[in-house]
Amino acid sequence: MNLSETRYKQFSITRFLLVGLQSLSLACAASALGANVLEAKEPPKKAVATYFPMKKGTWWKYRITRGDSVYDFTLRVVDVQKENNEDVYEIDTIAQQTIKDWYVRRGDQILRLRQHFGDNPSARVVFEPPYLLMVDPLKLASNWQWQGKGMLGVKVVDNSQVEAFEDLDLEVGKFNAARIVSNVKQDKSRLQKVYWYAAGVGLVKSKVTNGDVSSITELIDYSFKPRK
Template sequence: MLNQKRFWGLFLTIVLVMIGFKSFAQTPPPDYFPLPVGGVWEYQAKTADGKQSKLTIKVEGLETQSDGTNLYKTENNLGFAPFYIWYSKPSGLVKEHQQLYTFGGNNTEYRLEPAKTILKNPPTSGDSWTWEGKEIAVMTTEVKENYRVVGIEDIEVPAGKFSTFKLEIEGTKAGKPFKKVAWYGNFIGPIKWQIFDDQGTLKTTTELGKYTFPPN
């Protein structure tokens, strides 16, 4: 009887350890943006003078380029005409490649040369990097952006309370300074962002209202 009890005790311990290892092995690494194909995020934006608008972002799918790079295509809709942004996710980074605006049957494409690193994935407090390049459309615009991960911050938006990484971006576009602050949540993406003008005055605050992900 004693040996049988020891056997079942040992067997139960092994099973629990195996379950623990399985759960640990299945825990995905942190991922901040862009998140799953088919995911939809709805945002509420408010300007400093009280004007409100809505923004919907959807990850439409993955597109494989001729060089083998996989780009995430996102549709962004402000309620009157969608625009599209393409991102790649090389190891530990998120890069923005191009944008496409459609209005009145006309398309306007913006290409970024080189592709712009917009986020470390995952970010770490103290991370900093600089992107300097060109926005190429009808005209070519020189842009320089400095990024800095300030740290972890708990924030509350209409979608709920989140632990986020706060990212500050300062730079110049065609010689004109600007500033942006963004908050990212693990496995969610952008939670909130603010845009400031060249005088440092807050112009727009955008917050996550709700998000829906496709079933696994």
């Protein structure tokens, strides 16, 4: 493995642990979390509600468990700017280092335009073509693919599909969520991601496994949560 691949792997591991978008399987996640995950017998006929547009100041707080380590991070919509007559959303992952991502909606596609990892000028990327994160609204059996170059110019192929709608009972609340499974190839590395999006809320749960590094992430609070 050359220096570029090694540095990219380090960036990838940190990024996946913070954003919490990866997993091996539903069974592993349910067992590790002790969560009550029920397979929906009849998936909702309606698609999951849209997530865009998002309001500036909206935030989601997550907790990561990795072995004996537990720590929190926050996703926050910090700015919305016009670029080429499009609304571009800056969403920061706030932890020990701040990761900045810029997103746009085009038709039914949610696209990541660029990413800055901390203050390191070499840890910045403009995705060409823009990284297809997901389609919106989410429907059962929806699928999409993205191919391009990630951080440090590493080639990435990402195939995703909505496999089911499931009921999750988490500490922050109960959700019916779309389970998305992604198979990702980064140069010689192969990853599988499983993450859950709830209607009108966003990402509520994920598990990350990358080689011998794994973590579980759950939503623990969000700015628009109904308060008793």
